[in-house]
Amino acid sequence: MMDFEESKRIDFNYLEKYHDLFPLMRNAGKAVYESIKDFYGGGKNVLFVCGKGNNGGDGLIAASLLSYENRVRILLFTSKDGQVSEMASLAIREMKNASIIKNPSKDAIKQELSWAEVIVDAIMGTGVKGKMREPYASVIQEINRTGKPVISVDIPSGLGSDIVIKPKITVTFTDIKEGMTEANSGEIVLKDIGIEKPLIENAGMGEMVFFPVYAPNTHKGLNGRLLVIAGWEHHGAGILSSQAALRGLPDLVELLVPEEKYTVFAGKLVDQMVSIYNEETMRKLISKSNGILAGPGMGKSYEAVKALELIIKSGKYSVLDADAIRLTGEGLISVMEGAVYTPHSEEFKSLTGTEATMENAVNFAKENKCIILLKGMEDIITDGRRTIVSRGGTPRMATGGTGDVLAGLTAGLIARGMKPFRAAVLASFINKKTAESIEKFSGSWWNSSDLVENLGPTMKEFFDKVNRKG
Numbered sequence: 001m002m003d004f005e006e007s008k009r010i011d012f013n014y015l016e017k018y019h020d021l022f023p024l025m026r027n028a029g030k031a032v033y034e035s036i037k038d039f040y041g042g043g044k045n046v047l048f049v050c051g052k053g054n055n056g057g058d059g060l061i062a063a064s065l066l067s068y069e070n071r072v073r074i075l076l077f078t079s080k081d082g083q084v085s086e087m088a089s090l091a092i093r094e095m096k097n098a099s100i101i102k103n104p105s106k107d108a109i110k111q112e113l114s115w116a117e118v119i120v121d122a123i124m125g126t127g128v129k130g131k132m133r134e135p136y137a138s139v140i141q142e143i144n145r146t147g148k149p150v151i152s153v154d155i156p157s158g159l160g161s162d163i164v165i166k167p168k169i170t171v172t173f174t175d176i177k178e179g180m181t182e183a184n185s186g187e188i189v190l191k192d193i194g195i196e197k198p199l200i201e202n203a204g205m206g207e208m209v210f211f212p213v214y215a216p217n218t219h220k221g222l223n224g225r226l227l228v229i230a231g232w233e234h235h236g237a238g239i240l241s242s243q244a245a246l247r248g249l250p251d252l253v254e255l256l257v258p259e260e261k262y263t264v265f266a267g268k269l270v271d272q273m274v275s276i277y278n279e280e281t282m283r284k285l286i287s288k289s290n291g292i293l294a295g296p297g298m299g300k301s302y303e304a305v306k307a308l309e310l311i312i313k314s315g316k317y318s319v320l321d322a323d324a325i326r327l328t329g330e331g332l333i334s335v336m337e338g339a340v341y342t343p344h345s346e347e348f349k350s351l352t353g354t355e356a357t358m359e360n361a362v363n364f365a366k367e368n369k370c371i372i373l374l375k376g377m378e379d380i381i382t383d384g385r386r387t388i389v390s391r392g393g394t395p396r397m398a399t400g401g402t403g404d405v406l407a408g409l410t411a412g413l414i415a416r417g418m419k420p421f422r423a424a425v426l427a428s429f430i431n432k433k434t435a436e437s438i439e440k441f442s443g444s445w446w447n448s449s450d451l452v453e454n455l456g457p458t459m460k461e462f463f464d465k466v467n468r469k470g
Contacts, residue, residue, distance in 0.1 A: 002175040004126045005209050010174065012206030012466055013199040022090055024193055025054065028173055029061020029091070031191035032120070032153055035171045036062070039151075040118055042069035047116035048098075049075045049139060050088075051123040051157075057088035058153050059122025063098050064091075072098040073112055077123070077135065103135075109142055119143055119150045121165045123157035132163040140165050156185055174200075203381075203390035207426040208459075208466040212417040224250035226415035227285050228408075229277075229294040229307050232257060235264050237297025237322065240401050240448055241408030242272050245293065247455040248412025248427075254289075256282055258303070282307060286314045291415035295324030296404045305332050312336045317414045321407035325351050337369040340420045342407045344375045362387055371420050373410065375403060379428040383421050390425065393432035394439050401448025406431045409455060434458040 015021050036046065048063040050056035056076065063072050078084050082102070084092070092100075101108060113119065121143065123136055132140065140163050143150060150167040155177050158164040170185040173193045180188060215222065226245050231238015238255065245253050256277040257265050265274045275281055286292065292311050298304050300323055308327060311318055318339045320328070325343050327333050329350035345356035354360040358380050361372045366384025374380040379390040406427055413423035434454045438446045 001178055001180075003178040007174070007177065008126075008209045009204075009206035010195055010199055012209060013202070013204035014195060016205045016465075017199065021054075021087060024195070025057050025087055025091060026061055027193035028058040028154070028191075030065060031173065031193055032058060032062035032122075032151070032171050033065040035169065035189050035191070036066060036118065036120065036151060037069070039169060040149075044070045045115055045117040046070045046072050046120065047075065047112050047118070048072065048120045049123055049143065050077070051125075051136070052076075052078050052084040052088060053125060054085055054087045055125025055153055055157075056122050057085065057091040058125070059120055060088065060091035060095060062120065062122075062153070064095050067096060067098045073115070074098055074100045075104050075109065075112055075139075076100050076102050077139075078102055106138070109139060113142060113146050113148075116146075116148060119146065119148055120153065121150050121157050121167060122153040123165070125154045125157075128158055128161040130161060132158050132161040137163045150186075152185065155180060159184065201387070201389060203379075203388050203425050203429040205429075205462045205465055207422070207429050208462045210418055210422040210426065211413070211459075211463060213467070220251050222251065224290040224415035224417055225252040225254065225288055226250045226411055227282075227289040227292045228253060228255045228272075228411070229282075229292070229304075229311070230255070230296040230298055230404075231265065232261060232277075232297065232301070232304060233299030233323075234297030235261060235268075236401065237404045238265065239268050240404040240452060241293060241296045241321075241411070242269065243452045244405040244408030244455060245412035245415070246271055247452070247459060248409055248414075248416045248418075248423075250290070250412050250415035253412070253415075254285055256285065256307075277303070277307070279306070279310070282310055286310065286316060289316060289415070290417070291411050292316050292318040293321070293407060293411035294318065295321040296407055298323040300327055300330075300332075308333045317420050319407050319411040319414065319420075321403065322347070329353075335368040335370060338371075338420065340371045340373055340410055340414070340424050342373045342375060342403065342410065342424075344403065348372075348374055358382070358387065358389075371424055373406070373424045373428060375406065379432075381421065381424045381428060386421065388425050390428035390432060392429075392436060394435045394444075396439065396444045396446065397432070397435050399447060402431070402435070402451060405448055405451050405455070430455060430458050430462070433462070 050059040152167040152170040156165040168186045171189045253272040255274045321342045325347045348356040352364045365372045371383045410427040
């Protein structure tokens with residue numbers, strides 16, 4: 001079963017590869033056409049009720065195809081200024097033999113529904129929560145009152161809201177959508193519209209769908225606080241990871257370091273807060289944090305073990321890297337449920353006692369209810385239920401510090417509000433794409449500090465593509 005964000009993720013991964021989503025719309029429209037033909041044959045009065053988005057575009061394509069064998073009419077709801085989505089606009093250009101009524105009056109809606117023998121619901125294709133807005137609420141209620149057979153496109157319009165279409169059939173694509181059952185969707189017909197497995201199983205720019213945008217009324221603290229326990233033994237790892245964390249856009253990154261390391265960190269870091277570690281301070285900061293990063297350059301001291309025990313007891317979303325992984329593998333601390341572990345192959349073997357394979361990563365994550373981000377030429381991210389492979393990057397990523405950057409960015413995204421699995425996938429994708437971007441200009445002459453500095457531009461590039469700003 002696929003949630004709505006996952007469906008959008010896959011669409012953007014398709015767009016990244018093929019640079020055009022319209023073939024998917026054509027395939028979806030054809031799938032709806034074939035299903036209507038299979039269930040109802042030809043010679044029918046078929047009314048399509050289409051919204052302004054891509055779901056409406058699917059309906060328009062189906063209407064065009066069906067119009068050769070049936071009498072077809074279309075009710076099309078646009079924005080206030082008469083616009084539809086870019087994809088729906090392309091679908092309109094392909095329309096033939098069908099009558100379109102834009103933004104119909106209530107009387108026109110009733111008249112067309114009375115004429116129809118079969119109604120196709122292509123009003124909206126994403127989940128709606130709460131109260132259904134007008135004019136869709138009234139249209140859906142009118143459709144339900146007819147008692148006529150309804151075919152929904154992808155999902156029943158309004159699913160998840162207070163007013164929902166009640167279809168006899170739902171033609172859905174790629175996978176059944178979250179919340180769909182026979183009780184609310186009728187007979188579910190699943191159609192393949194050309195989404196290849198790699199677009200589902202591999203990381204792509206669609207991962208940016210899960211990044212939380214800023215709320216209009218945002219203020220300091222609303223977008224997350226990250227606590228970092230790193231660099232106690234090797235301060236470079238703590239600096240790199242905390243700098244990378246800020247590129248995930250949490251409002252605040254706070255480091256706790258031993259007293260003897262305080263001046264090193266305070267002198268190097270400007271945008272983070274640095275405090276001296278003690279158990280009381282750590283408990284206080286844990287309670288305020290939205291995410292925790294521990295392990296990079298931390299060392300394996302008694303104090304490190306105690307600090308990690310506090311993190312595990314807290315139950316807060318955490319990223320555990322480097323020395324935190326080694327201490328777990330040595331049995332000094334237990335595996336933390338829900339945490340993201342970011343081992344390379346040798347650390348994975350230390351952690352699990354098994355070779356670094358996808359199968360072993362999946363099994364360990366499933367058995368321990370955690371997330372594994374297994375670093376390599378191809379990163380493997382799994383929670384035991386879902387597994388995504390992140391490909392790309394460059395050989396130069398074998399240089400020291402790139403793993404610290406990855407752990408920091410993952411933790412920053414978690415503190416920002418992303419779920420740990422999604423944060424790990426996005427961080428891996430961005431890390432690799434940033435390395436590829438740097439090498440276009442610098443060849444192999446770059447280091448982990450350059451990687452940190454270029455994370456922001458890479459994040460913006462893919463955020464803008466997904467949010468139609470570039």
